[in-house]
Amino acid sequence: MKTFLLSLAALFVTVAASAQVPSVKVENSKGESFDTAALLEEGTPMIISFWSTTCKPCIRELEAVYEALPDWLEEVDFRVVAVSTDDSRQLAKAKSFAEGRGWGSDFTLLFDKNQDFMRAMNVTVVPHVFVVDAKGKVVFSHTAYVQGGEVELFEAVKKSVRKK
Amino acid sequence: MKKVLLATLAVAFSFVSFADEKKDWGYVSASLESNNNLYVEDVVNNFYPSEQPQLKDGNTFATNNYLKVDWYKDRLSAGMQVEGYFPSLVGFAVSQNKMTLSNLYLSWKDKSYSVTAGSFYEQFGSGLLFRSWEDRMLGLNNAMLGVRATYGWEDKIAFKAFWGIPRLGKIDDNTAMMGYTDSFFGLGLTDVQVAGADLSVSLSNLLNMETVNLDLEGSVINKHEAMAEALAAAGCKENNIGWSGRLNMEYDGFFFKGEYVDAGKQIVSVPAAMNGRKAENGNAQLVELGYNGRGLGLTVTGRRMERMNQRIYNYAGADPGYGTSVNMLSYRPAMSTQYTYMLMTLNPYSPQVGDKVIKAGEIGGQVDAFYNFRRGTRVGGKRGMKVHANFSSWHSLDEKGSVEGSELLFRDFSFDVEKQWTRKFKSTLMYCYQNYNKNHDMTGLYIGKSHVVVADMLYKWSSKLSSRLELQYLSSKDDQKDWMAGLLEVNFAPHWSVFASDMWNHGDTGLHYYNGGVSFSMSHLRVAAGYGRYRAGYICSGGVCRAIPAYTGANLSLTASF
Numbered sequence: 001m002k003t004f005l006l007s008l009a010a011l012f013v014t015v016a017a018s019a020q021v022p023s024v025k026v027e028n029s030k031g032e033s034f035d036t037a038a039l040l041e042e043g044t045p046m047i048i049s050f051w052s053t054t055c056k057p058c059i060r061e062l063e064a065v066y067e068a069l070p071d072w073l074e075e076v077d078f079r080v081v082a083v084s085t086d087d088s089r090q091l092a093k094a095k096s097f098a099e100g101r102g103w104g105s106d107f108t109l110l111f112d113k114n115q116d117f118m119r120a121m122n123v124t125v126v127p128h129v130f131v132v133d134a135k136g137k138v139v140f141s142h143t144a145y146v147q148g149g150e151v152e153l154f155e156a157v158k159k160s161v162r163k164k
Numbered sequence: 165m166k167k168v169l170l171a172t173l174a175v176a177f178s179f180v181s182f183a184d185e186k187k188d189w190g191y192v193s194a195s196l197e198s199n200n201n202l203y204v205e206d207v208v209n210n211f212y213p214s215e216q217p218q219l220k221d222g223n224t225f226a227t228n229n230y231l232k233v234d235w236y237k238d239r240l241s242a243g244m245q246v247e248g249y250f251p252s253l254v255g256f257a258v259s260q261n262k263m264t265l266s267n268l269y270l271s272w273k274d275k276s277y278s279v280t281a282g283s284f285y286e287q288f289g290s291g292l293l294f295r296s297w298e299d300r301m302l303g304l305n306n307a308m309l310g311v312r313a314t315y316g317w318e319d320k321i322a323f324k325a326f327w328g329i330p331r332l333g334k335i336d337d338n339t340a341m342m343g344y345t346d347s348f349f350g351l352g353l354t355d356v357q358v359a360g361a362d363l364s365v366s367l368s369n370l371l372n373m374e375t376v377n378l379d380l381e382g383s384v385i386n387k388h389e390a391m392a393e394a395l396a397a398a399g400c401k402e403n404n405i406g407w408s409g410r411l412n413m414e415y416d417g418f419f420f421k422g423e424y425v426d427a428g429k430q431i432v433s434v435p436a437a438m439n440g441r442k443a444e445n446g447n448a449q450l451v452e453l454g455y456n457g458r459g460l461g462l463t464v465t466g467r468r469m470e471r472m473n474q475r476i477y478n479y480a481g482a483d484p485g486y487g488t489s490v491n492m493l494s495y496r497p498a499m500s501t502q503y504t505y506m507l508m509t510l511n512p513y514s515p516q517v518g519d520k521v522i523k524a525g526e527i528g529g530q531v532d533a534f535y536n537f538r539r540g541t542r543v544g545g546k547r548g549m550k551v552h553a554n555f556s557s558w559h560s561l562d563e564k565g566s567v568e569g570s571e572l573l574f575r576d577f578s579f580d581v582e583k584q585w586t587r588k589f590k591s592t593l594m595y596c597y598q599n600y601n602k603n604h605d606m607t608g609l610y611i612g613k614s615h616v617v618v619a620d621m622l623y624k625w626s627s628k629l630s631s632r633l634e635l636q637y638l639s640s641k642d643d644q645k646d647w648m649a650g651l652l653e654v655n656f657a658p659h660w661s662v663f664a665s666d667m668w669n670h671g672d673t674g675l676h677y678y679n680g681g682v683s684f685s686m687s688h689l690r691v692a693a694g695y696g697r698y699r700a701g702y703i704c705s706g707g708v709c710r711a712i713p714a715y716t717g718a719n720l721s722l723t724a725s726f
Contacts, residue, residue: 022241056504087297088292089499090502091290092465099457100461102459114285122234122726123195123725141688141725143725146660151657
């Protein structure tokens with residue numbers, strides 16, 4: 001047990017390399033196959049937010065981002081990619097839910113029905129957000145959301161642009 | 165075993181070290197999840213730690229841990245997952261001080277093709293024919309160990325094929341089951357082999373149809389299983405072939421999805437018969453249609469399932485139903501609303517796959533409608549308003565698969581309104597009516613009725629301080645009659661959150677199910693601690709429900725992702 005915990009602690013202290021966005025097949029809102037590597041083609045920073053219809057904090061976070069987005073875009077050019085981790089039970093519902101919220105007009109909506117992208121990004125719980133810079137490097141990530149946490153997220157987006 | 169794991173960790177460390185040196189060694193991504201409970205005897209809740217099979221010699225502490233590490237270098241990736249149970253949490257399959265390597269893979273991904281050797285997850289269509297996935301809440305991980313290859317011709321044709329041995333995941337330490345071996349690095353493999361292929365053709369892209377999206381898809385699966393005499397006598401075959409055909413259409417927001425599945429021969433329990441089982445043909449039909457656009461999201465779903473048991477392996481002993489609940493090779497979820505408010509989740513629906521002779525399965529459907537009244541409209545007001553309604557109804561199929569002897573299994577209706585009143589105040593009001601079967605496996609005909617109302621209010625005191633209050637009431641003349649519940653959450657952005665809640669069954673038992681906790685999250689890390697009394701219930705997913713025993717105690721969970 002001790003060896004196990006020490007090994008884990010050592011591993012997490014050592015892991016510091018900058019992660020990127022792996023290539024994984026998911027679905028877009030039309031049900032077409034979409035390779036996540038294509039997200040990097042535009043060469044602009046982006047927020048990638050993993051959410052699900054049964055996760056209330058996820059919805060609150062995306063709503064907060066949706067409300068603030070027009071103001072944020074006046075300062076920085078970036079995109080928001082909302083990745084639903086709902087499986088077949090909720091997949092159709094997730095698409096209708098996102099449209100019912102108006103997210104489709106401002107966010108890139110992706111649907112990860114067997115959680116392949118989620119696993120590849122090592123997301124264990126949602127909400128989980130990543131800020132990816134224009135070069136495709138993950139420069140910020142955050143698990144969980146409390147009301148007001150979107151301010152820290154936007155600061156990370158601005159910082160990623162300054163880094164550029 | 166330990167040597168193997170330590171060696172694997174050493175390899176992971178070396179990759180990480182290389183990455184640190186900023187050489188072109190790719191990068192490492194990792195995650196850790198640790199769930200820990202300290203149990204306390206609670207006579208009122210009828211919970212005694214000493215009676216739990218995994219808590220021995222006065223031990224009251226249990227912990228489930230998962231470490232996953234992936235390494236990426238251009239088109240190459242490799243990874244592993246290690247699980248540790250010291251011992252496993254109460255309610256999960258019993259495991260004593262055990263660490264296992266659950267996943268290990270090497271993968272090459274090019275522009276048009278990919279090859280994976282080792283552990284992988286896969287899903288064909290909706291998963292009704294085949295799905296391998298992980299659900300840690302359910303204690304399920306039926307990853308395949310084998311080889312998978314995919315090929316895509318532009319965006320016109322996608323093909324994938326695999327061969328592998330399904331992992332059964334966690335089962336009892338003391339349970340000996342046919343088809344299960346724990347000898348291969350603790351991977352928990354069965355001696356069943358599965359091969360499958362899936363083809364998806366985009367007719368719209370082939371024919372350059374610009375406004376319509378039209379896909380034709382098909383899959384085939386072969387499960388090879390050693391035949392014990394009892395299984396062969398029941399009509400099972402060594403090689404069981406299943407297939408599915410699918411059609412997907414999308415035009416200007418309108419969509420249609422249709423899927424037909426033939427699952428081949430499936431085992432059905434026949435209690436009165438000599439050998440207790442017989443094999444019948446399994447099939448399912450799924451239809452989804454609706455419209456998404458202009459602030460409206462509308463989905464109509466219908467599904468019929470007959471003899472869709474689809475176990476990874478079939479037990480040859482006296483009781484054909486014997487085995488673990490995670491013994492499944494496909495995904496048959498409940499197609500009803502997955503509620504999140506406490507009192508709405510007391511009686512979840514568990515879909516009927518038709519594994520008992522008396523009922524061949526289920527038939528039913530649901531309708532979901534979401535609408536956004538935009539800002540500036542008469543109803544939406546200054547800040548808009550969101551409404552959602554759902555209706556679902558599910559009935560059993562009789563022994564012959566017909567609706568003639570059909571009985572109501574579950575029905576619900578819910579309606580919710582979300583309104584941002586001011587910059588600081590937001591509310592959600594929800595009503596739900598449920599007809600539920602008292603027995604989660606729907607074997608009984610006792611149907612209960614309940615009405616639940618919820619008020620969920622969020623107030624932002626400042627940019628960093630907010631509070632949320634949930635008030636809930638359940639009214640029922642059945643089962644444990646009336647309940648009430650409340651939750652108060654105070655958030656200090658961006659890191660801290662504290663909450664206290666109570667669920668009170670004042671209609672019958674008088675029991676309080678109290679709970680309180682605090683969570684801290686920063687960057688990659690989240691830590692949450694709490695103490696409470698938990699009611700017995702079910703976690704349901706994919707057509708199975710895991711019984712959660714009542715317990716009282718403290719919990720600490722940690723998740724980290726890099």
